[in-house]
Amino acid sequence: MDALGSVSVALAGSGGAGVMTAGNMLLEAASHAGYYGLMTRTSGPQIRGGEAAAMLRISTFPGDGQDDAFHVLAAIDWQNVARFAAELPLAPASLILGDPAAGEPPEVFTKSGARYAPVPLKVTAAEIAGAWPNMVALGVLAGIIGLPAASLEAAARKAMKKGLEPGIAAAQRGYALAAQLPALRLAPPPARSDRWLITGNEAAGYGALRGGVRFVAAYPITPATELLEYLAPALAKVGGTLVQAEDELASINMALGASYGGVPSLTATSGPGLSLMIESLGLGVAAEVPVVVVDVMRTGPSTGIATKSEQADLGTALYGLHGDAPHVVVAPNSLEDCLAATEWAVGLAEALQVPAIVLSDQYLGQARGVVDAPALGSAAVARLTAQGGEGYRRYALTPAGVSPMAIPGTPGATYTADGLEHNERGTPSSQASDHAAQMDKRARKLAQLDPGEAWASVEGEGDTALVTFGSCTGPAREALARNGKGVKLVSLRLLAPAQPERLKKALAGVKRVLVLEQNHSGQFLRYLRAEYDLPGEVKSLRRPGPLPFRPAEIQHALAQWGSA
């Protein structure tokens, strides 16, 4: 058997068993050993306790999709872990590791044909004062993957603040236990390169800072909270301000107020919060105040499944605003793209004086990955400001649609920003001609946007196109990397304003289009149908969250079509 290019392991257990801690250390160890890696997480709704699983993929290549199945499922205990069965697919060649003290693995896992090997995690941990079974499990996993013991120790030293020595001892015992278990033959690591270990939420937060954001209004919501928690200390370090708001109605309006004051501003939320912010996003459109909202999507409608991913806020982000309200919607299509896409969104918002929504999701946001160090762009985009003077017109009908914005404190250019329709000076007006002129102006700003190559990731050549966006891009890329002859990938990054001419060019010669998305109703397909001309036969591959697409499914869908 050839050595594996990647190994996928899941570590499950009840909350408090430390599976996330151990998972993070395994990822650190893999990084230390020179591998790429990705850790995604799933958890139940309980505040503490309940079930949780860290899902890791350690690889010789970069990427942020999950594999078709897990090579190893290790459980510290089996309490409620069966609830995740659909998220933890196993194959007949997979290995199930469990503590005999915790009973037999549930049938939902063993029916895959995977072999079960008992490992005495609890008993082994009990032999060392102050050690815990999760550290033994960490050692076992590092051992069967074949990570160097030195990397394991280095990861523990980096991560653990207390109980370090017993922790390392327990991991070493586990590492030794792995010698009696079937080993995974992971290929040697690739050549060393400059890499980052980062979550999508951190990447988006850092992108915001790079884009120039210096004011953030925050209201906690899963799974966007970590983005705000990253920004709280980071903003303070660069002289910015974060205010915790009383609700999302307040957070979006605080961001608008700060931006009106000349300070690039952002808030982050998830679906329920986005719904609350929508009215005020329209205010940002009408009053032409730049603002960025990062929507880390989770399953909906309503509260949905707060801890799990779905791409179902697309319709709201694109069409949720009342009135004709042109704005920007950007979707990062990989973990590291959360940085570039958010930075880009800030630049677009500032340059066009519009609200921009960044559609991330729980999968990307809470995934932690070892990625190639991102190529960092140039300086932040500066807003077009007014210096004052006679006859200042805040909403002047310029050819580009963007008019100089006076920042409070500037003499001779005072004006009132208004959600009421207005004339060029900003004076409220109910005249048809002013409404038409200002609507034209606001539409013109976006119509004239030239996104360059950034509008989409277009990869490969062929007469079949796989068209997708956001977190579906990772598994799509992998499917095509395995067997993508004759298939072109188009992953849209700029969703609004739509780029029909660009997509038309990208799809020239294409006879079949497979539209891939993670929601129930096909929101992306309907958006494509509404805004673009799709050539040839069109099929939809979709399902609601939280189950991510796996490369084999995409390969299968393409193969059924006879094109791959």
Added chain:
Amino acid sequence: MGQRVNAPGAPMLAPKDFKSDYKPVWCPGCGDYSVLSAITKALAMLALKPENVAVVSGIGCSSRIPAYTTCYGFHGVHGRALPVATGLKAARPDLTVLVASGDGDGYSIGGNHFLHACRRNLDLTYIVMDNHVYGMTKGQPSPTTEPDWSSKLAPGGTGLREFHPLVIALASGANFIARAYSGDPNGCAALIAEAVRHPGFSFVEVLSPCVTFRPEQREWKTMVHPAPVAATDDPGRAARRLMTDDGFNVGVLYKGKRPAYARANGGNQTVEALACQFRA
């Protein structure tokens, strides 16, 4: 306070310098004309410059005020004036920020923000023109409307007790609480100026009659009277006083000593330096 004032010796601006040439949408006789006058007088008294003042509002008759001044203005959506002002003041502490609202905008749809703005205690001045009615939508009961006031939407009255904004402001942590009457623009101006000078969140409730939907409010001029005792800094005494007064006691009723919300001194690291934590 870090707010910009005219340099010594600079020519003083007159109230008219703070008034724009836009014609208000208000009905003849509306109390809000006098509140506009009072605000412009207060800004002149404070020797501020229009470009260093921002007037933020939501939706309603009162919320039309920003464009009638020559200051920077923000006329946002219904109920959200305080969050806009909070973001602006937090990001730009050098500006003097006034917030204008009404009893519907401020106490009903924006009620939650009122509590939290009081609690947060940013250096803002919140001027609420209270006429006990939704005027812009032509006469519906608001949170301060009397329970037996009959209207199309609530025939025979709402039967609900009035909301007590001053008590709520005190309980929520406002640092300055005053009641003013629009019929006395000079007195109102003096209260607004004092509210601006006082650090932290200052709340000025202005009785501002709606002569169109509540013509009986013309009688307020016979009912208002100066507060008989000076402002207290004791929240306990203030609570008792606010709970038991007749609603027409005009003057400063509470002056607290809480320090205004202040952000920590900003760091001066570069964004590039922050990338260190991500290096694998």
